[in-house]
Amino acid sequence: MTTLNSKTPEGELSEKWTKYKASQKLVNPANKRKLDVIVVGTGLAGSSAAASLGALGFNVKIFCISDSPRRAHSIAAQGGINAAKNYQNDGDSVERLFYDTIKGGDYRAREANVYRLAEVSNSIIDQCVAQGVPFARDYSGMLDNRSFGGAQVSRTFYAKGQTGQQLLLGAYSALSKEIKAGTVKMYERREMMDLVLVDNQARGIITRNLQNGEIERWSAHAVVIATGGYGNVYFLSTNAMNCNGSAAIQCYKRGAYFANPCYVQIHPTCIPVHGEYQSKLTLMSESLRNDGRIWVPKKIEDAQAIREGRLKPTEIAEQDRDYYLERRYPAFGNLVPRDIASRAAKERCDAGYGVGAGFAVYLDFKTAIERLGRDKIHERYGNLFQMYEKIVDVDPYENPMMIYPAVHYTMGGLWVDYELQTTIPGLFATGEANFSDHGANRLGASALMQGLADGYFVLPYTMQNFLSDKIHQPRISVESQEFENAEKAVKEKIEKIISIKGEKTVDSLQRELGHIMWEYVGMGRNAENLKKAIPLLSDLRKKFWSNVRVVGDTTSMNPELEKAIRLADHIELAEVMAKDALQREESCGGHYREEFVTEEGEAKRDDENFKFVGVWEYKGEGQDPIMHKEELNYEFIKVQQRNYK
Amino acid sequence: MDFTLKIWRQENANAKGRFETYKINDISPDCSFLEMLDILNESLVNKLSHPVCFDNDCREGICGMCGLYINGHPHGPDQAITTCQLHMRKFKDKETIVIEPWRAKPFPIIRDLVVDRTALDKIIQEGGYVSVTTGGIPDGNAIPIPKYKADQAMDSASCIGCGACVAACKNASAMLFVSAKVTQLSLLPQGKPESSIRVQKMVAKMDELGFGNCTNTYACEAECPKEIKCSNIAKMNREFLFAKVCTEENI
Structure with a gap:
């Protein structure tokens, strides 16, 4: 059985990352050219990782679900990005950003990862300025800041109400530069369909070309999942239409553990629902x-x-x-x-x-x-x-x-260690797709920070440490049995979906899923409702596989088929979310159990019994998944009741 | 509200396209244009017909993925919005609405209303960036940038790459798109060192990909969902001329 080793370096919190970087293994330039990396997803986390790894000299292939990296939903982030620059002289510091993030996450995140995030936050701002990101400035020509929720300092950098757009365009420009240089190859309108393991290591992916339906095989020495969150399980969310948790679920089904699936952020300021047809x-x-x-x-x-x-x-x-x-x-x-x-x-x-x-x-x-x-x-x-x-x-x-309020962000995701590696060797997860930094609740302006921290400043180091062992591992052919089998399974799944020819449209089933999730696994949860949700979801899964209607064929552009494949994955994910929400008998961050509240109506955490990460292992079709625990040890921070009064 | 829709249908790049007519009834005026198409598509699926393919993603006007040519206007009749921000209240009851894809040689049709806009990415790849790599860079406040310049750069940088300017232009010119990036980077000290090379390379790529030239009709500015100004084109022309005549970086 895989053990959950977070691989957190020894030593003082403030020295862990410095020590890691000083002792990690490197790859020399000649060998970098022999090593291939696949990056799935072109948002902040994916684009920044691909650009940085390409610039180092690795051979990178990046896969984009849309026609251009600039469409990724990072682009819609409005407010800003946090950094501990303390330009305002208002008492900010790396320690304070670290503390606010841990507290904001309701003491359910891993200390060492969060500290590193705060530590590299300042470099992100410098990097983006150097790329030509037009951050707001004051009349002296210096960078301006605003305040965000959960902080008493002004540490949020912004570009009008379009900060995500400008940061993504910055990462996209860095990526474009590498594409031109030939170190990164871009594959647009591709969706990941499966992860390929060879000798228990992630060695490639299967994609579907969304323009012509072709199923394609790609091999590499390591794979990065940067495909964002799974908020669209709720049907109505602030996520873009193409956002989905499918890639993460495929990894989960191939053996990567999934952490804290129940931690979903409901954002307080969204435009209210106005009709049944709303998308x-x-x-x-x-x-x-x-x-x-x-x-x-x-x-x-x-x-x-x-x-x-x-x-x-x-x-x-x-x-x-x-x-x-x-x-x-x-x-x-x-x-x-x-x-x-x-x-x-x-x-x-x-x-x-x-x-x-x-x-x-x-x-x-x-x-x-x-x-x-x-x-x-x-x-x-x-x-x-x-x-x-x-x-x-x-x-x-x-x-x-x-x-x-509306569903906005998912703190849960693929479990990763300090190096952002999942439980599958060679499979890394970054940005919203992993679970690592936000605990049970993410603070505003921290998603952009995390996506870019992972891509620009963490992965280029930690992946090198992993790849240094692979310099003798030759490139592998996509003609091997493992790729053959994976492709066959994908084709069979697609054939099965299209041949059901039932009566329910994909949209109607998706709405049904969203309704169950919002009603029973939404903002206020309780054991009774969660127990109701689990059989409803398993019924929905059966209904999908017996009665979904997908028109069109598999060999041309077919958005109905794309939606159906994602929906099948989302239903499975929803079941794990409900199970995780049921086992967590406490209220913390975005997970609010109505049975566990203080006398003033505030969320009541149970640190004695639930100070752990709930990590789920897939056990096969129709089997109950198993939950493992990663205990959270707070060595440097005093765990307290969260108080904003 | 009830509408008659005339929608361009085309199976793939090589197939012959045609307009198909659809009736759609009982649409709420608060419904967005794309939600109206969702309703149409669900009804088509119920009738076992292939739904209309159209690109869309964020549905809040920032990703630039959606782009429909509606009643002769890119992104439809309203001002300063993308197609996904258009609402049915902007149309009259019983109106006939004609929906087409972007039409420009560098944007081949993939299916129905979906076109391939990767030509825009190829132009950016020629130099729409500052050639820094990750790390080894000075503090963000090391070089002060006057507020008015940062603000102007931000205005140019707000382009979403939807291609409406190309679709609106009778010459299918991408000058507004290219000039917005050229202007943003040449306004900032970080982008300055490469500005002469950048403008020449990007313009050359734009020509090579088959985009037309600018004849100053300003249709692009009128249809731009982010209200990018034609003054960007003037700035780019100046940059271009300067690069060709006054620098040694003539390519």
């Missing part, structure tokens, strides 16, 4: 909480009048508004972490104070506009306000925005 939800950046104030009516009859259209929010007097975050959490106010803000919104709406159709709260800029003027607000959030107006058809300068 996705749109996020309104957390940065809006810098200046926006969240409220609902104080009187339940006012809320009712608003819902019935008899009253406008602008007609409610100041003293009749309940700024519930400022009331409950005076120290952090509107900038409490996401999990807390989301639950507080749900609590008010469940109590009958919701506006809109009942599931919405107000995010109001009236005070900020009075204080700073409309122009300043436009400069800071112009694109977000425009986005809101286009969708909702209401002017947010004149009326408060309506927002409600």
Whole structure:
């Protein structure tokens, strides 16, 4: 049995990474040319890793699900990226960023990984500036900062409300440079279908060419999974339409362990659901909480009048508004972490104070506009306000925005050690696809930081350490039995799906999955509901495999087939999510069990029994997966009740 | 709301394309344009017909993946938005809506409304970057950048690479796309050292891939979902001329 060895280096926390780098093994330039690396995914984590490994001299192949790396969903990140530069002289430091991230994650992340993340955060900013990323600057020409949830310092660097776009374009430009240099080969419109193991080591992948349906084989000395999260299991989420957890699930089914699948981040500020036909939800950046104030009516009859259209929010007097975050959490106010803000919104709406159709709260800029003027607000959030107006058809300068929580990010993912290697040798996972840095809740502006930290500054070192042992391992042919078998299995699976010719459209089954997950494995969970979800999901799996309808053929562009393949994987993942949520009998971060709350209604952690990472091992079709535990030992930080009051 | 849709259908790059007409009823005005197409597609699947292929991803106007030519306009009738941000309330009830793919020689059709835009990536690969590798770089604040320059660079950098400018242009020119990148990098001190080489290489690649030239009709600016200005093209022309005449880096 694989043992869970995190391979965390010995020594003082602040010296671990320095020591690792000083003692890791290297590969000389002549040998680098003989070693091949496959990177799956072209978002921040994938593009930055491929560009950095290519620049080092490795042969890199990178696979992109869209037509261009610039489409990856990292592009939609709005607010910013954290770094411990302390340019504001407001008391920030690597230690404080580390502490905030561990605390924000509700003490469920691995200390050494998080410290390293904080440590390399500053280099990311330097790297991006050097690439020509146009970060916001002040009148002196210096980099500007803003604040984000869960922090009392201003450490977030930003480029208008389009930080993810600019950082991704930076990584994309670095990647483009390597493609031109010939060190990276780009394969667009390809989706990973399976991982190929040879002698228990990851040696290649099977892809499907989405333009013509061809099944292709690729071999390498190591494989990097940078395919993002699995939020689309919920159907409605802020994830892009093509985001999916399929690649990670394929790795899981090939033996890579999956960690903390139940940790899902529900983002507090999204545009509320408005109809059954809705295809996705749109996020309104957390940065809006810098200046926006969240409220609902104080009187339940006012809320009712608003819902019935008899009253406008602008007609409610100041003293009749309940700024519930400022009331409950005076120290952090509107900038409490996401999990807390989301639950507080749900609590008010469940109590009958919701506006809109009942599931919405107000995010109001009236005070900020009075204080700073409309122009300043436009400069800071112009694109977000425009986005809101286009969708909702209401002017947010004149009326408060309506927002409600929605699925946004998955902290869980493939289990990785300190080197970002999964339990399969040669298989690495980076960015949102791994579980490593955010514990049970991710702080705002930390996803961009983690994706780039992994790709630019961690993987180029740790993969070299792994590859140094492989210089005598020759390239392998894709004609071997292992590739043959993997391709055959993929083709059979696709044939099976297309030949069912049932009555249920893929979209309708996907909506059904989303409904089960949101209802029973959503923001508030309890044992009773989770126990209901598990058989419902297994029924849904049977329904899919007996009654799905996929039209078209397998040898041309067929989005219905693509969606169906992903849905089959998502249903399996959903079952593990529900099981993980059921075993974790505590509330922590994004995982909120209604049975485990303090007297004030806050999440109640159980450090005695649940201070571990839940790590799931696949045991085969129709078998229950087994959970292993990676105990979390906090040597340097004092584990406390999270308090933002 | 009820609509008549005339949609371009084409099985693959070599097949002959044609318009097909579809009726669609009971659409909410709050429905987005792509959600309307989702509804159409679900009804086609129910009738065992092949759904209409169209590119889309983020559905919030930033990834640049969606791009439909609607009633003669890239991204449809509204201003400063992508197709995914267009809502049915912008149309009249019972209106006939014509939906086509981007049409330009460098963008071959893959299927129905999906085109291949990798030509834009190939232009970027010629020099749309600062040639730094990872690590070994100075502090982010080592070189101050005047705020107005950083802001201008940001405006140019907000291009999403959707290709609407090419689709809008009667010459299928990619000048707005190329000039936005050239301008962003030449405004910043980090991009300056390579600016002469960059502009020449990118323009040469653009010509080689079959994009047309600019004849100053400004259709690209009018249709750009991110409101990238034609002044970028003027800046690029200046950079280009300067590179050709005043530098020794003439390629």
